[in-house]
Amino acid sequence: MDASAIPAQPVLPFEAIPEVTLPPDYPTSLPTFWAQLATAQGPIFRRRLPPGMAQHLGTDWVIYLVGPEANRFVLHTQREAFSHDRGWTPQIGEVFDRGLLNTDDPAHAAQRRMMNPAFAIAYMHRYLPLMRQVIAEYTADWVARGTVDIYDEMRKITFGIAAEALVGIHTGERADRLRTLFYTLLYGEFSEETLDDFMATRDELRRLILTIIAERRQHPTDDILGILVQARDADGQVFTDEEIIGQVEILLVAGHETTTTLSSWVLMQLASSAEYRERIRAEIATALGHHGGALTLDAVREMATLSRCIDETGRLYSPVGLVPRGVVRAVDFAGYHIPAGTQLRLVLAGGHRLPRVFADPERFDPERFAPPRDEEKQTPYSLVTFGGGQRICIGINFAQVEVKALVALLLPQFDLIPDPQHPPIHAYFGLTAAIPNGMPMQVLPVTAEL
Ligand code: HEM
Numbered sequence: 001m002d003a004s005a006i007p008a009q010p011v012l013p014f015e016a017i018p019e020v021t022l023p024p025d026y027p028t029s030l031p032t033f034w035a036q037l038a039t040a041q042g043p044i045f046r047r048r049l050p051p052g053m054a055q056h057l058g059t060d061w062v063i064y065l066v067g068p069e070a071n072r073f074v075l076h077t078q079r080e081a082f083s084h085d086r087g088w089t090p091q092i093g094e095v096f097d098r099g100l101l102n103t104d105d106p107a108h109a110a111q112r113r114m115m116n117p118a119f120a121i122a123y124m125h126r127y128l129p130l131m132r133q134v135i136a137e138y139t140a141d142w143v144a145r146g147t148v149d150i151y152d153e154m155r156k157i158t159f160g161i162a163a164e165a166l167v168g169i170h171t172g173e174r175a176d177r178l179r180t181l182f183y184t185l186l187y188g189e190f191s192e193e194t195l196d197d198f199m200a201t202r203d204e205l206r207r208l209i210l211t212i213i214a215e216r217r218q219h220p221t222d223d224i225l226g227i228l229v230q231a232r233d234a235d236g237q238v239f240t241d242e243e244i245i246g247q248v249e250i251l252l253v254a255g256h257e258t259t260t261t262l263s264s265w266v267l268m269q270l271a272s273s274a275e276y277r278e279r280i281r282a283e284i285a286t287a288l289g290h291h292g293g294a295l296t297l298d299a300v301r302e303m304a305t306l307s308r309c310i311d312e313t314g315r316l317y318s319p320v321g322l323v324p325r326g327v328v329r330a331v332d333f334a335g336y337h338i339p340a341g342t343q344l345r346l347v348l349a350g351g352h353r354l355p356r357v358f359a360d361p362e363r364f365d366p367e368r369f370a371p372p373r374d375e376e377k378q379t380p381y382s383l384v385t386f387g388g389g390q391r392i393c394i395g396i397n398f399a400q401v402e403v404k405a406l407v408a409l410l411l412p413q414f415d416l417i418p419d420p421q422h423p424p425i426h427a428y429f430g431l432t433a434a435i436p437n438g439m440p441m442q443v444l445p446v447t448a449e450l
Contacts, residue, residue, distance in 0.1 A: 011332045014339055017046040027427040030321055034350025038066040044334050057090055062343045066350040068357060071381035074346045075389035078331050086326020095185050099250025114231035118224045121397045125297050126222060127165045131405045132295060134160040142443045150439040151264045158259040161402060166251050167212050168223035181205040182252060209245050255395050258319035261433045263403045265317040266310055268424060268439060269364055271416040280306050284408050300404045308366035310403050314385035316364060318349040321428040348384045357382045417442040
């Protein structure tokens, strides 16, 4: 039959997209809420924004897309229709300058090419020893303290590792100051009255990073800042100081909050599952045994069960719940018209709980990623904890090696016992996940086998 004889499905207008209101418990129900809605009604929704937010974003509506087909559409096939700048900058731009995350092509592509070498898996050799060192240092007093808040501890460790790997500063006054300034900007509550304090903090952070940039220009190093300082694009252009400040700030934001929640939940899962804890302890012992007892990159890469536990934790507790985009070219998706000028949110965390993609999706079941099930391989773009396509997280190798190093160093030493009176809460107050009430655990030394 002549294909042109089949009448094309009419595309429904924007006004026909199903409208949603978010439930009061949205911060804690976000992944399940979107998965259930998408299962019942399809992959596309729109929400009318409250007036303040509408003014800030310059549109009255936000469109939400959920599921692997939507992920592929936004992250891959139609990615040029969606602006990272117009999505991310309204979220983070008031605090931090522009970096890789919120820059569009072609500038982004040139920057990414310059930065890629520092994030390649082979380059992780360079960071593993410093990861080991920071982890050992921050956990040395855990047993003596008896109980620690794992969420707080993970934040300190991941920030320490990011500060060291990115800008080459470890402990001492400068690292403490960097941390204080950065946390104040990220978590501080500023109002109109305290705008001056905010600006002063922001300026001091920029001056501190500028001082470190000047040192690196004099004495290049092989941390990421050293690489940024020396990088040249195809035309021989280098990054300006201003551009480097933006890149460093964005790397610190993107690189430590996400790894903090993911590593906290991985430790929680392993504290709660004797089966996986013991399997992974055995796996760690075997892998270290193959490498003379040292936690090398090859040893880390051998830990397949641990990898699957991390993937499964990332699926259930996705550190980035939604990724924002500004629609710059009108597109049609799932039979609906999406006009240019609207804001869009791709709900990564909702797609991770779809029962048509992941069997029994609310269950922690790392074996779903093992053959023959290989659930994530059955459907392209189903597991998108780190995004996907050309703009997949540049820090994916870094984060995965870091979380594996954490578990491989902590699990053989400590028994972590969750406090049943304080179950941790997985919540999204914005685009990324948080654990608002912390994650206290009792720490006991692993008793040597007799
Ligand atoms: C568990 C840890 C992490 C998770 C779950 C995560 C997740 C993500 C996701 C979902 C994106 C895509 C955003 C989008 O499409 O708009 C992304 C991008 C990005 N991430 Fe990560 N990330 C993690 C760790 C890191 C680390 C350790 C770094 C750096 C040291 C990093 C730096 C970045 C940057 C710079 C981008 C933007 C890349 C681009 O647009 O070219 N992330 N990340």
